[in-house]
Amino acid sequence: MADFIKNPVVELPERNPAPSFPASELVFTDAEKAQIAEYVERYPTADGAIMRALWLAQEKFGYLPPDVIKLAAEEVGMPYAKAYGVATFYTQYYKKKMGAHVLDVCTCFSCQICGGYDMLHYLENKLGIHKGETTEDGQFSIQEVECLGACGSAPMLQVTNGSYVHNLTTDKVDALIDALREGKSWPFESVTLPQDEDDLGGNRRTDVTATETYQTPPASETIA
Amino acid sequence: MEAKSGKAGDWRSYERVLLPKVKDYHQLEVYEANGGYKALREILTNDKWDPTAVTNEVKKSGLKGRGGAGFPTGLKWSFMPPVVEGVPRYLCCNGDESEPGTFKDRQLLEYNPHAVFEGMLIASYAMSLAGSYLYIRGEYADWITHMEGELKKAYDKGYVGKNIMGSGFSSELVIHKGAGAYICGEESSLMNSLEGKRAYPRVKPPFPAQKGIWGYPTTINNVETLAAVPYIINRGGAWFAGTGAEKHPGPVLYGISGHVNRPGVYEYPTGMLMTDLIYEVAGGIRGGKKLKAVVPGGSSTPVLRADMIEGVTMDADSLREAGSMMGTSGMLVMDEDTDMVSFLRRITHFYHHESCGQCTPCREGTGWLENIVTRIDEGEGHLRDLDLLVDLCSEMEGRTVCALADAAAWPVRYTIDRFRSEFEAKCRASLVSSGIDLAEVSA
Numbered sequence: 001m002a003d004f005i006k007n008p009v010v011e012l013p014e015r016n017p018a019p020s021f022p023a024s025e026l027v028f029t030d031a032e033k034a035q036i037a038e039y040v041e042r043y044p045t046a047d048g049a050i051m052r053a054l055w056l057a058q059e060k061f062g063y064l065p066p067d068v069i070k071l072a073a074e075e076v077g078m079p080y081a082k083a084y085g086v087a088t089f090y091t092q093y094y095k096k097k098m099g100a101h102v103l104d105v106c107t108c109f110s111c112q113i114c115g116g117y118d119m120l121h122y123l124e125n126k127l128g129i130h131k132g133e134t135t136e137d138g139q140f141s142i143q144e145v146e147c148l149g150a151c152g153s154a155p156m157l158q159v160t161n162g163s164y165v166h167n168l169t170t171d172k173v174d175a176l177i178d179a180l181r182e183g184k185s186w187p188f189e190s191v192t193l194p195q196d197e198d199d200l201g202g203n204r205r206t207d208v209t210a211t212e213t214y215q216t217p218p219a220s221e222t223i224a
Numbered sequence: 225m226e227a228k229s230g231k232a233g234d235w236r237s238y239e240r241v242l243l244p245k246v247k248d249y250h251q252l253e254v255y256e257a258n259g260g261y262k263a264l265r266e267i268l269t270n271d272k273w274d275p276t277a278v279t280n281e282v283k284k285s286g287l288k289g290r291g292g293a294g295f296p297t298g299l300k301w302s303f304m305p306p307v308v309e310g311v312p313r314y315l316c317c318n319g320d321e322s323e324p325g326t327f328k329d330r331q332l333l334e335y336n337p338h339a340v341f342e343g344m345l346i347a348s349y350a351m352s353l354a355g356s357y358l359y360i361r362g363e364y365a366d367w368i369t370h371m372e373g374e375l376k377k378a379y380d381k382g383y384v385g386k387n388i389m390g391s392g393f394s395s396e397l398v399i400h401k402g403a404g405a406y407i408c409g410e411e412s413s414l415m416n417s418l419e420g421k422r423a424y425p426r427v428k429p430p431f432p433a434q435k436g437i438w439g440y441p442t443t444i445n446n447v448e449t450l451a452a453v454p455y456i457i458n459r460g461g462a463w464f465a466g467t468g469a470e471k472h473p474g475p476v477l478y479g480i481s482g483h484v485n486r487p488g489v490y491e492y493p494t495g496m497l498m499t500d501l502i503y504e505v506a507g508g509i510r511g512g513k514k515l516k517a518v519v520p521g522g523s524s525t526p527v528l529r530a531d532m533i534e535g536v537t538m539d540a541d542s543l544r545e546a547g548s549m550m551g552t553s554g555m556l557v558m559d560e561d562t563d564m565v566s567f568l569r570r571i572t573h574f575y576h577h578e579s580c581g582q583c584t585p586c587r588e589g590t591g592w593l594e595n596i597v598t599r600i601d602e603g604e605g606h607l608r609d610l611d612l613l614v615d616l617c618s619e620m621e622g623r624t625v626c627a628l629a630d631a632a633a634w635p636v637r638y639t640i641d642r643f644r645s646e647f648e649a650k651c652r653a654s655l656v657s658s659g660i661d662l663a664e665v666s667a
């Protein structure tokens with residue numbers, strides 16, 4: 001056998017992967033099925049709905065092992081192989097089981113020069129894991145990610161594909177971890193435009209509780 | 225400081241339109257109370273506005289795309305082929321916003337979602353489309369949820385959907401949620417993503433207007449581009465054309481980040497002096513430090529040294545002359561302490577990570593760029609690496625399916641060109657540490 005077949009350079013998907021969930025759990029409820037059917041309605045062909053269906057599946061099952069991708073593909077009505085290709089293309093779909101809270105720390109561009117790596121390393125030290133790993137209690141995973149489109153409030157991170165946490169400092173990271181450990185979710189932070197501070201006396205939204213203003217991180221933020 | 229003037233006129237007295245001084249403008253009721261959906265009603269009910277008239281008004285405004293390439297929007301709309309009965313046509317609004325340093329679309333989506341919807345609907349009318357997609361990057365999950373709530377309100381009010389405002393014109397609007405891939409911002413990749421495929425860019429031609437999503441005629445515009453459209457209809461193309469720089473007019477959202485005292489998204493006319501933006505608007509460099517470098521419009525636009533920005537204004541022509549580009553107007557400001565080598569290293573990592581892998585020069589080239597810049601940054605580089613990097617850029621530029629390879633090469637080419645001594649210093653340090661006689665190698 002050629003060497004590359006025994007030792008493939010890329011990780012090949014299992015041909016007959018062991019089931020990740022018992023068959024009884026690996027089902028969509030009627031409401032979920034109806035939701036996926038509604039997604040399918042939005043596109044000229046059913047395939048367009050696969051991204052939403054995968055999102056729904058990931059929210060339900062936590063991650064997207066092959067059997068979950070297959071379930072979503074079947075519900076949408078497209079070939080499993082094609083859905084697998086989609087699921088593996090995008091970084092936000094988790095291909096392996098993650099911690100209950102996934103901390104996506106931005107270290108790109110603006111965040112880099114505003115202390116993104118300081119925040120990443122602080123978190124790694126605090127949780128005792130490296131980026132790409134999950135804590136033993138299954139609570140936290142850390143990932144280093146590319147620009148999340150919040151460069152003005154750098155450094156920042158995102159919690160499990162959800163809340164943005166802006167203007168990170170070590171104190172704020174501590175508060176975040178405490179809150180998540182207590183089972184609280186981090187509120188949606190609306191970032192006030194500097195012009196609104198001048199013209200409207202602060203945030204223009206009266207329907208959010210947490211607000212942040214743009215600020216430059218202190219130049220001297222260094223972590224032992 | 226001596227008074228200097230850009231092409232923006234007196235920007236201090238500029239009244240914001242995209243993000244006006246109105247609390248809760250993102251809510252439908254407030255948007256309506258402040259003239260929202262008036263432009264849509266006007267074009268749908270007033271006979272003077274046939275689709276061509278709308279496109280002409282946008283042409284007259286001189287609006288150029290805010291997604292990075294700066295293509296004239298009215299002209300792009302007029303590329304759509306004539307309507308053929310039974311052949312659907314589409315609009316995609318590009319809200320993928322993943323270019324490092326760019327964060328203005330997110331604020332626009334949060335604070336003025338209805339202008340985006342209204343602009344999409346006006347564009348749909350101008351190009352006779354029965355449907356449009358708003359593609360938003362998956363990371364913006366919270367904003368997608370907010371916008372879906374507002375979109376539902378607009379549907380309930382009859383601004384979107386069947387027989388809009390009783391005019392007989394119907395147009396559907398769907399929000400599509402991405403899942404994390406920078407390349408989806410590239411327009412043909414975005415179309416593949418919408419179709420439920422891996423988001424590989426397509427070979428052009430055929431261009432989207434000929435063969436777009438599901439093979440049908442399609443136009444792609446940025447979020448900020450489309451949000452400007454209702455205001456162009458309300459105030460007239462001439463108003464827009466008369467705001468800011470003559471050849472690149474209009475209000476624009478500047479996203480300023482990095483080492484400034486007051487970072488953030490600001491709405492001002494185009495054609496502002498870059499120095500005004502940095503020192504007046506954004507409050508100057510933090511900690512009283514000196515300016516070192518500016519990236520004017522997202523990570524792919526060439527970096528400018530502090531001594532290169534005097535008198536430069538924020539419009540395509542002036543920035544081109546200065547040796548850079550307007551890009552997405554997401555401006556990164558760096559102070560004197562910034563290490564340009566490790567800065568470039570992180571950028572090369574980004575493009576390597578985000579290359580979709582279809583084209584060899586890009587897939588391999590971005591990896592080599594990262595490896596070599598990393599080697600220099602780690603103190604193991606050679607002086608000849610600098611020329612090697614520039615050669616590599618030449619092998620990547622213009623040889624690939626999409627412009628990501630160019631976007632990856634430009635920062636390398638220009639950062640080395642403009643900060644060569646810093647790169648050389650790191651290389652020389654590595655020579656010294658490996659015991660090589662500097663006198664022998666320095667040319």
Ligand SMILES: Cc1cc2nc3c(=O)[nH]c(=O)nc-3n(C[C@H](O)[C@H](O)[C@H](O)COP(=O)(O)O)c2cc1C
Nearest residue numbers: 289290291318320321322409410411445446449627
């Ligand atoms: C690699 C790459 C990434 C891009 N990312 C974005 C993006 O995130 N948002 C965007 O609006 N345009 C992006 N563009 C530009 C789009 O391809 C397209 O030109 C633009 O959306 C057209 O809109 P406009 O004419 O209104 O500017 C990107 C282009 C390339 C080559």
Ligand code: SF4
Nearest residue numbers: 580582583586624626
């Ligand atoms: S240039 Fe790069 S990102 Fe663009 S299609 Fe080719 S490999 Fe993909």
Ligand code: FES
Nearest residue numbers: 106111148150151
């Ligand atoms: S660089 Fe971190 S959010 Fe843009």
